[in-house]
Amino acid sequence: MQILVTGASSGFGTAISQTLVQQGHTVYGIARRKEKLQQLKQQLGENFHPIYADLTQFDASTLPKQIDVLINNAGLALGLEPADQANLADWHTMINTNITAVVALTHAVLPLMVKQGIGTIINLGSTAGRYAYTGANVYGASKAFISQFSDNLRTDLAGKNIRVTTLAPGLCSGTEFSNVRFKGDNERAKAVYDDVDAITPQDIADTISWLIHLPQHVNVNYLEVMPTCQNSAGLSVTKKHIG
Template sequence: MRKTAVVTGASSGIGAATARRLAAEGFNVVLAARRKDRLDALAEEIAGTVPGAGPGQAGRVVPIELDVTSQESVDALAARVLGRGGGCHVLVNNAGGALGLDSVATADLADWRAMYETNVLGLVRVTKALLPGLVESGAGHVVNITSLAGHVPYEGGGGYNAAKHAAYAVNEVMRLELVAEPVRVTEIAPGLVKTEEFSLVRFHGDEDRAAKPYEGVPEPLVAEDIADCIAWAVTRPPHVNIDRIDVQPRVQAAPHKLHRET
């Protein structure tokens, strides 16, 4: 029986790359995000590139609209995933992101609240809803995508630092609480990753500001690098738990320390 993986935030960036990679690894993949049109396009793309991944193959790739800030939406996802009969073996909590680069003194509390809703409460909502299926599978795995910002604070990162620190804390508590259950818990903490939307969303569509974090960086990470880490972690033998992977480009030593070419 094929294992089923649920990937949140699957409409772009790391989520989309992870969905492609897990489908290639032989998983049934549930694509979950708010933008259903993008999920449908991604499902078609995967069906055309991964042998046996088409909709006629027992629903190998299933797009489901999801808003992790809505309990109703999360409940609907869980009902579809756990009610399909295939169960849930892997959950990749990828939905989230950063907003703004303000100091604490000038903090936009609406941005802080939105980051906490997605990066923390969204992670908890989805995990709580799918956990019964992960336990029942006998070899479940929760993968939480956090950030090096969750471990190393930097100026201007207060809201994002706080949200990702909280996500890290939830990850660690889950591992303690689930130690007697057949569920692994892994944190993936990326550094600078260049995707099409992360920085653009952070700066509310300002393309000039969105480009600056990557200026002069010869080889930032890309979404496929993180998908590679996720795929490696979830394909280890069930008795092997990868607690945490910190991954950053070679030219980055810390969230605030990058070598830039002039």
């Protein structure tokens, strides 16, 4: 299969690219960081094709003419401040990366898949798109969009033999997610994963491999993956201050 992976230069994207190339697939990896992609190319060889691009300004003419699987992995969270203290520029960056870029790339790929008469789209959501937590504001909303977007794509594509899945990971170590969220505060980022057995990028890569190798008549609509140590914790109630 010919597979397009966004955000290939680190975390999930790197593990996904490595796993799928090792399984014999051809992977086109999109990312901004040329040096990281070059290193991945040296490691994976001729079946990995780097595409250097900022997805928020992507030129669809650089896409290959056949894409069997699109994995919309690229995304980010910025900041953990409550909404009234959040940076508006951070909100716009998350919207542009997590929503606008995904929409634009999917729009570019869909005609190719419809013409082929077969295809698979896997959109990386997040448990934050289902369970609210303080500071997730726009990040959580952007991931909720991904889930709803996938549902509506599946409806529009009925009868066209194209599968669409939302894969929603929970707490995952071994990525740059928290380093980016906390804007380079590596100690704060490290503390998020101390003393917990979080899921790993390889866990997500293995899950994606399973999804794309299912028979074409099987579509997993939504798949949530949390580490055993994580749960949704239930609703909370804020009491009035007394005295």
